[in-house]
Amino acid sequence: MRHAAPILAAALALTGLGPAKAQPLTPDQADARCLMVLQFISRDPKQQDQAAKGIFFYLGRLSARGPTARIEGLMRTEAPKLQAQVAQTELARCAAELNARGKELQAVNQRLAASARPAAAPALAPAKK
Secondary structure, eight states, X not given: OGGGHHHHHHHHHTTOOOOOOOOOOOHHHHHHHHHHHXXXXXXXXXXXXXXXXXXXXXXXXXXXXXXXXHHHXXXXXXXXXXXXXXXXXXXXXXXXXXXXXXXXXXXXXXXXHHHHSOOOOOOOOOOOO
């Protein structure tokens, strides 16, 4: 996803808007921003598969907190705030979060795999002749 950041920056720079002041985001605002930057990134064929995974992750989080219909309003509110510099920061934040969740799942899977392995059979003494 990092290769698409310059594409996103260039496209968003065309808006002509100056950098926005950083304000604490609600979980819904943060997830809506991730959803938007990942949708943009998904336009790059090289990034499409990875971006799609992130899109579904953030859509699921947003949907878990309330009706899916409200996402349109969130996106309309947050879109003007995503100037190039902010969008790059959001992309980095979202990618870091996705990587962290992926590592957590890998750790869970490793623990499950380790606990499911059968215990090693005890070594048998050679039979006496």
